[in-house]
Amino acid sequence: MTADEFRRHGKALVDWIADHWETLDERPIRPAVTPGQVRDALPDAAPERPEPFSDVLADLDRVVVPGLTGWQAPGWFAYFPAMASFPAILGELAAAGLAQQGMLWSTSPATTEVESHVLDWLVDLMGVPQTWKTTGPGGGVLQMSASDSTHTALVVARERARTGGARERARERTGARAEDQVVYASAQAHSSVEKGAMVAGFGHIRLVATEAGTHAMSIDALRTAIATDVADGLTPAFVCAAIGTTGTTAVDDVRAVAEVGRAHGMWVHVDAAYAGSAFICPELRGHADGLELVDSYTFNPHKWLATNFDCSVFWVADRQPLIETLSILPPYLVDSASESGAVIDYRDWHVPLGRRFRALKLWFVLRSYGAEGLRAMIREHVRLARELAGRVAAHDRLELVAPTPFALVSFAHVDGDEATTRIADAVNASGHSYLTTSVLDGRTYVRVSIGAPTTRAEHVDRLWDLIAAAT
Ligand code: PLP
Numbered sequence: 001m002t003a004d005e006f007r008r009h010g011k012a013l014v015d016w017i018a019d020h021w022e023t024l025d026e027r028p029i030r031p032a033v034t035p036g037q038v039r040d041a042l043p044d045a046a047p048e049r050p051e052p053f054s055d056v057l058a059d060l061d062r063v064v065v066p067g068l069t070g071w072q073a074p075g076w077f078a079y080f081p082a083m084a085s086f087p088a089i090l091g092e093l094a095a096a097g098l099a100q101q102g103m104l105w106s107t108s109p110a111t112t113e114v115e116s117h118v119l120d121w122l123v124d125l126m127g128v129p130q131t132w133k134t135t136g137p138g139g140g141v142l143q144m145s146a147s148d149s150t151h152t153a154l155v156v157a158r159e160r161a162r163t164g165g166a167r168e169r170a171r172e173r174t175g176a177r178a179e180d181q182v183v184y185a186s187a188q189a190h191s192s193v194e195k196g197a198m199v200a201g202f203g204h205i206r207l208v209a210t211e212a213g214t215h216a217m218s219i220d221a222l223r224t225a226i227a228t229d230v231a232d233g234l235t236p237a238f239v240c241a242a243i244g245t246t247g248t249t250a251v252d253d254v255r256a257v258a259e260v261g262r263a264h265g266m267w268v269h270v271d272a273a274y275a276g277s278a279f280i281c282p283e284l285r286g287h288a289d290g291l292e293l294v295d296s297y298t299f300n301p302h303k304w305l306a307t308n309f310d311c312s313v314f315w316v317a318d319r320q321p322l323i324e325t326l327s328i329l330p331p332y333l334v335d336s337a338s339e340s341g342a343v344i345d346y347r348d349w350h351v352p353l354g355r356r357f358r359a360l361k362l363w364f365v366l367r368s369y370g371a372e373g374l375r376a377m378i379r380e381h382v383r384l385a386r387e388l389a390g391r392v393a394a395h396d397r398l399e400l401v402a403p404t405p406f407a408l409v410s411f412a413h414v415d416g417d418e419a420t421t422r423i424a425d426a427v428n429a430s431g432h433s434y435l436t437t438s439v440l441d442g443r444t445y446v447r448v449s450i451g452a453p454t455t456r457a458e459h460v461d462r463l464w465d466l467i468a469a470a471t
Pocket residue numbers: 080144145146147148190192242244245246271272273274300312
């Protein structure tokens with residue numbers, strides 16, 4: 001493809017994407033394909049000869065679109081949002097076009113410095129501790145997913161417990177063996193904590209009981225679990241507080257969890273994968289009290305900050321233990337800028353070596369919306385969710401099963417699981433709206449998550465009409 005052809009096809013593709021977004025609500029929100037149907041529409045072998053780009057574009061419509069799910073559609077109320085936006089899409093295009101590989105500062109200074117700077121901006125925008133800036137002792141890095149961020153934190157915690165935390169002994173593993181170390185998270189924590197602990201080789205994970213009503217981690221149960229483990233000769237190494245659990249957006253008491261964790265020398269991590277975006281609104285920051293006590297924190301702009309997947313922020317209060325744990329220096333990566341100590345080499349901040357220019361899309365989003373645009377977006381989603389929660393609460397056959405601190409409404413039918421499932425089935429049969437169910441304390445409930453970029457009040461009204469008719 002020549003540069004001229006690229007110009008032409010690129011414009012056609014951008015037009016195609018804009019058309020696709022403008023017609024999202026006209027297509028089924030869930031694809032009507034059977035397993036294997038998409039593959040069956042593809043030839044058995046890769047093309048031997050070049051094909052015209054117009055054929056490739058046509059196959060987006062023929063092969064791909066019928067197998068798509070409407071994550072950006074106005075009727076998307078399932079799971080959590082995986083929000084995209086036009087500025088983010090353009091940022092992604094720019095990143096692909098610049099085609100950088102920023103493993104070291106030297107291999108792409110702009111990739112590193114824009115990322116550091118944008119994440120320092122976010123420290124101010126989100127009201128998290130100033131020490132998390134790269135200009136201070138801590139710093140931020142973009143990872144692919146919150147699961148990666150949490151896994152990274154777990155690995156650092158494991159090494160700290162193995163070395164007794166002494167920096168100069170970072171490679172001397174004289175402390176507790178991983179098999180004897182314990183990870184704590186609430187029973188409502190995302191499965192990525194358990195998975196990360198498994199991958200990092202921890203011997204024990206305790207899913208701590210939660211409080212009735214709030215579904216937040218019970219601090220008494222946490223203390224009891226730790227005391228039992230210590231009495232058994234185990235080493236508490238890592239505790240994760242959740243701000244916005246996946247099930248119901250429950251909020252753990254970060255300050256209390258962190259105080260208990262620190263008292264036992266544990267690494268304290270916060271998983272705010274979904275809810276973290278809300279803290280761009282100062283009035284919602286009450287849910288984030290105690291962050292100055294934590295070691296690491298993750299949140300996903302790719303969920304609720306209009307930045308398409310993948311874009312997960314990982315902040316640490318002190319970058320030294322992270323770098324000491326993950327840096328390895330083979331001869332082919334020796335670099336004078338790295339040796340000067342004046343630069344950040346993000347390869348030492350996570351598992352992958354190679355890294356792309358993820359910050360560009362976030363930079364585009366922050367500049368295109370402005371902080372006030374993003375605040376307005378979050379506030380509208382929260383407003384719509386609370387309004388819907390009010391309608392649910394006022395209905396005599398529906399019952400909220402959890403509070404709505406952000407933009408998730410969790411409710412059930414008073415007649416039981418069958419009646420609740422019937423509501424979800426009726427909504428999902430509409431073709432234009434989609435929600436999911438989950439189970440809490442043995443009871444099935446409906447989750448309505450408001451946060452797709454195209455969702456407006458009229459779409460929530462349309463959803464409510466379906467819910468009310470099926471109740
Ligand atoms: N943590 C929480 C609270 C989540 O809700 C999710 C996903 O929904 C994750 C972690 C995992 O996020 P990711 O897909 O970025 O790994």
